[in-house]
Amino acid sequence: MNKKTRSLWLALFGICTFIGLLSFSIAYSEGAIDGDDTPFYYPLIHEMTGAYAAFLLLPFLLRFFNRFPVTKENWYRTIPVHLMGSVVFGVSHTLLMTGSRVLIFAALSLEEYKMGEPVLRFVMEYQKQILLYVGVMIGQRMVRHYLASREQERRTAELELQAGQYQARLMQARLQALQAQIQPHFLFNTLNMISSTMFEDPARADRMITRLSTLLRMSFENSGNDKIPLKQELDFLELYFEMMKARFEDKFEASILAETETENALIPNLLLQPLVENAIKHHDSNSIKIEIRSRKVLEDLVMEVVDDGPGLGESLPVTSGVGLSNTRDRLQYLYGSSHQFQLRNNPERKGLTVRIQIPWELSAIPRPV
């Protein structure tokens, strides 16, 4: 018996005791008014045995009510059942009550208990018992109804809270997706690279400025949670990689291995770029190698960002990075349970693979890029 049911039964016991004492008080004062001088313990024993006999029968009664609930649809079947039930309850209650009185009277060496004319006794008690029977039935219903509505309220409140939190996180993810397009750190280092190139190769510097402008333009255009063909994201990354190669020269290597058919598949815009940035940010050496892969697997599009950095270590907070949790939130929002987002260390060499699997969707018209 758990704590809750125990306290429930304690409460029921308390109620029965209270009703017993109240009935005793009524019976005794009634006797006193009529000048009856029966000692107080006679009505006390009478009423208390009545109340506690009912308490003992309560578990059966409650179970019976659970088994045969009266509803609009079944009343013609259940009401006869309850009529019979009330008779059984009445007979058991009277037997219990009178039986216990006989025993108690004997134990206290009082005069012998007399139940009087048995049939009359059963009929008389039954009139009270049927009230009790219906009372318990109504009481049980009311308690049930109250508990159910309270549970419903709690659940609604919980759902509302969850939805609120989710909404807040999503807004943040959207905002960050907007902001994270081009990191200031990337932008200023690229500008520094261009300013350095200018002294010896103005034509190259000019080309770099044009490329950087294209990159910025693309990132301004692709905002919000629109979906774009993978090809568009890869073109963006191509430019990004070109800037990185100019900055780090032979220390930065990147390759894109995309199956041709995946180029028209739709992905959330700027999905891969934060992952690439994250890989560069957490890299522990100044030579970086990044690989982007995409392929169709059954009805899904699978994309992978593979780096050669430190990977997941016990002391590395890579998983908790803002970049990754944003990606997780966005995918959860857009695809729910029909996506996968996994991080795992490369099996054969150093580094991390971030793998994203989303449902295969094609853009209606292959957009010119």
Place this chain on the structure above:
Amino acid sequence: MKLQALIIDDEPPARKKLRHFLKNENRIEIAGEAEDGIDAVSKIEELRPDLIFLDIQMPGLNGFEVLEALQVKRPQVIFTTAFDKHAVKAFEVRALDYLLKPFDENRFREAVERVFQDQSAQKEIQNKISTLIAEMQPEQKYLKRILLRSEGRISILKTEHIVRIEAEEKYVRLYTGKESCLHRETMNALEEKLDPGRFVRIHRSQIVNMERIKEIRMWSHGEYVVVMADETKLPLGRVYRENFLRVFEQG
């Protein structure tokens, strides 16, 4: 004599630009270049430059970590950074000069002129840098990595990879499984910096990584022997027993 300068930046074009500006500065000679934090520490210790141009964000060790790791007198520093709110704020608070990339030649000259200020100004700048370094290392409560120096080579050892540490006079020997290396630091000094929930002293000359313990065997008379993952058996000193068993039980 010309000032000897070292250029430290992980991006070749950024180094090239500094080289270009320094061509017109005849008071300074370029002693060398370093392309990441670890390279920087070893070049500074080897070349002993008078001045360094130091980038903040670099893989391995960042600019502040480079300064902290130095075991030789710290040269004069001109910080360079592209975008680092945290660092820039720290510079501003102390009125320390720094170059924001991209910078032009005029701004560059301005920064260089400060290097030729009088001695007392220099000393003040160095003091500011010292407090800055201490402040820029707040997050790690315990030592996460150790800089190892051997025959002119510098490498980083993550403390989580250490199996045990053995005292060798004024040095300590760090065991990482198959290999071991000597590190110039005393047992007590190192112990203070390590996470006490992970690295526990079991003997006057032994500290063990709790995560690398295979088992503990009880011998007669309440003597314990600690068996490490690499099968090394180490006696558990009486003085250290209580603390060790407490940490061990807390898991």
